[in-house]
Amino acid sequence: xxxxxxxxxxxxxxxxxxxxxxxxxxxxxxxxxxxxxxxxxxxxxxxxxxxxxxxxxxxxxxxxxxxxxxxxxxxxxxxxxxxxxxxxxxxxxxxxxxxxxxxxxxxxxxxxxxxxxxxxxxxxxxxxxxxxxxxxxxxxxxxxxxxxxxxxxxxxxxxxxxxxxxxxxxxxxxxxxxxxxxxxx
Amino acid sequence: xxxxxxxxxxxxxxxxxxxxxxxxxxxxxxxxxxxxxxxxxxxxxxxxxxxxxxxxxxxxxxxxxxxxxxxxxxxxxxxxxxxxxxxxxxxxxxxxxxxxxxxxxxxxxxxxxxxxxxxxxxxxxxxxxxxxxxxxxxxxxxxxxxxxxxxxxxxxxxxxxxxxxxxxxxxxxxxxxxxxxxxxxxxxxxxxxxxxxxxxxxxxxxxxxxxxxxxxxxx
Numbered sequence: 001x002x003x004x005x006x007x008x009x010x011x012x013x014x015x016x017x018x019x020x021x022x023x024x025x026x027x028x029x030x031x032x033x034x035x036x037x038x039x040x041x042x043x044x045x046x047x048x049x050x051x052x053x054x055x056x057x058x059x060x061x062x063x064x065x066x067x068x069x070x071x072x073x074x075x076x077x078x079x080x081x082x083x084x085x086x087x088x089x090x091x092x093x094x095x096x097x098x099x100x101x102x103x104x105x106x107x108x109x110x111x112x113x114x115x116x117x118x119x120x121x122x123x124x125x126x127x128x129x130x131x132x133x134x135x136x137x138x139x140x141x142x143x144x145x146x147x148x149x150x151x152x153x154x155x156x157x158x159x160x161x162x163x164x165x166x167x168x169x170x171x172x173x174x175x176x177x178x179x180x181x182x183x184x185x
Numbered sequence: 186x187x188x189x190x191x192x193x194x195x196x197x198x199x200x201x202x203x204x205x206x207x208x209x210x211x212x213x214x215x216x217x218x219x220x221x222x223x224x225x226x227x228x229x230x231x232x233x234x235x236x237x238x239x240x241x242x243x244x245x246x247x248x249x250x251x252x253x254x255x256x257x258x259x260x261x262x263x264x265x266x267x268x269x270x271x272x273x274x275x276x277x278x279x280x281x282x283x284x285x286x287x288x289x290x291x292x293x294x295x296x297x298x299x300x301x302x303x304x305x306x307x308x309x310x311x312x313x314x315x316x317x318x319x320x321x322x323x324x325x326x327x328x329x330x331x332x333x334x335x336x337x338x339x340x341x342x343x344x345x346x347x348x349x350x351x352x353x354x355x356x357x358x359x360x361x362x363x364x365x366x367x368x369x370x371x372x373x374x375x376x377x378x379x380x381x382x383x384x385x386x387x388x389x390x391x392x393x394x395x396x397x398x399x400x401x402x403x404x
Contacts, residue, residue, distance in 0.1 A: 008229040012222050019221025027213055039221060043228035108212045112205065131206050132213050163201045 006050040010059075015043065018060040021143060022067050024132055028125035029071030030078075038074060042067040064143040071121070115165030119158050126151045127158035269361040272335050277368050279332040280350035280385045283341050287326065287348065297327035297341050304403065306338050311355050313380055316403035323396050337383075342396045349393045350385040351400075378402050 015022070019039070026042070027035035046053075046066045053062055108116070116124060122144055129135045129143065137155070141148040215221075286296040306328055307315035317325050322345045329339035329350070337352040352362075359381040364372050373384040373394040382400055384393030 008226075011229055012225045015222045015225035016218050019218050019225070020215040023215040023221060024213060027215075032213060036216065036220070036224070040224045040227070043225045047225075047228040108208055112208060128209065128213055131209050132215070159202065159205065162205050163199065166201050166204065 006053050006059075011047060011050065014059045014063060018063055021060070021129060021133060021135060021139075022063055024128050025064055025067050025125050025143060026071055028128050029068065029121050030074050034074070038067065038071055041074075042070045045070060058142060061142045061145070065145060068121075068144070075121075109166070111165045112162060115162050116158075119161060120154075122146065123154040123158040126154040127162075130155050269363045270365065272337075272360060272362040273364040273368075273372065275333060275335055276337075276339075276350065276352050276362065276372075276383065276385055277364055277370050279329060279334050279339060280348075280370065282331050283329050283350060284348050286331070287341065296329065296331055298330050301328035301330070303328055303338070303340050307353060307380075310336075310338055311353070311380060313378060314403040315353060315377070315380060316401050318399050318401060320399065323399055342399075344390075344396055346390040347387055349390070349396045351396065352383040352385065354381045354383070355379060356381050373397055375400075 022042070023035050023039050026038035030038050042063070046063055049066070053059070119127075125144060126137075126140055129140045130137065137148050137151045140155075141151040144151060146154075283296040303325060304314050304316055307313060324343045326341040326343050326348075329341055334352060335354075336358055337354045339353075340351045342349045342351055354362075356376065356379050362372065362374075362383055364370055364385075369388050370385055371388045371390075371393065373386075373392055375382045375384070375394065375397040377400060380402075382397050384397045386393040
């Protein structure tokens with residue numbers, strides 16, 4: 001296998017193509033508030049390590065791997081403040097305020113946000129990439145370095161978990177009917 | 186969005202899904218692509234980290250010190266690499282080379298460097314000023330500067346019987362030089378203070394000890 005140096009224009013073009021999925025991946029790992037910083041940091045690391053990129057391989061997958069690894073390191077440094085990596089969901093009385101999670105809640109309902117945060121990172125990423133960007137599971141699987149079926153299973157379980165976190169179907173308003181949901185900003 | 190291929194849609198009519206999807210799309214809308222491209226562009230312009238530069242400087246320093254140590258060690262060990270027979274063979278080759286080339290085709294001498302101060306060279310190499318009390322019949326032609334001669338200082342002396350090669354070694358670096366069995370030269374040895382002098386001449390000439398006796402340690 002031969003390696004060729006990655007040119008700057010090729011590098012930035014990759015972010016034009018894969019930047020939005022990479023941002024979502026970062027958001028799945030460290031939250032929306034820090035996603036941009038994580039992408040920036042991952043870009044810096046990727047550029048420094050560009051000599052390790054194998055020419056002809058999937059550049060998006062390589063960048064996604066760096067985002068995931070950088071995100072994992074990021075989370076380890078902030079472990080006491082992040083609840084998303086807890087093995088068991090916290091009881092409502094044990095849950096820390098959302099502001100301490102290191103992840104801004106924006107306009108997500110608390111229940112949905114907590115359910116999302118209690119998911120494993122891979123499941124959260126699989127669901128977000130599929131729902132927000134409408135990416136096929138084959139692409140998601142490549143970005144997460146898992147089999148396609150596994151990516152589908154993660155997305156399915158994540159969706160069921162979010163469903164359970166919300167009110168019964170009959171009580172739920174339409175998407176635009178925000179006031180029925182308790183939101184935290 | 187195409188939900189047909191979504192295995193999570195075991196209940197596509199669940200109204201919660203539409204709500205969840207809409208909320209997620211709103212909350213997790215990525216920034217515009219140009220913002221992310223700007224992040225990549227900035228990364229390509231980031232100077233190398235200071236830590237990396239420190240590691241490079243440390244490696245360069247280590248390399249310099251290591252090279253210096255190895256070179257110095259090699260200088261000290263240079264004479265010890267040769268045993269007496271090897272050194273004798275080298276000197277025999279050097280002597281024959283010097284004799285064959287002492288007068289060039291244009292009459293210029295080029296096997297030896299008359300301008301090279303023999304006494305100064307010995308002082309530089311052995312910290313001993315080795316002087317030569319030349320007589321009319323014995324003259325120092327100059328320091329030999331041709332083939333390798335080990336760690337010795339070599340010179341060529343002209344006598345009335347012919348040329349004599351003189352090789353000076355520090356006594357602690359003297360392996361006890363001897364000539365190869367089939368060599369047509371003869372070798373004389375003289376110890377002088379911390380130095381050892383060897384004289385090399387053709388076997389048909391008188392004993393080369395006589396020119397060696399002309400050398401003395403200068404104060």
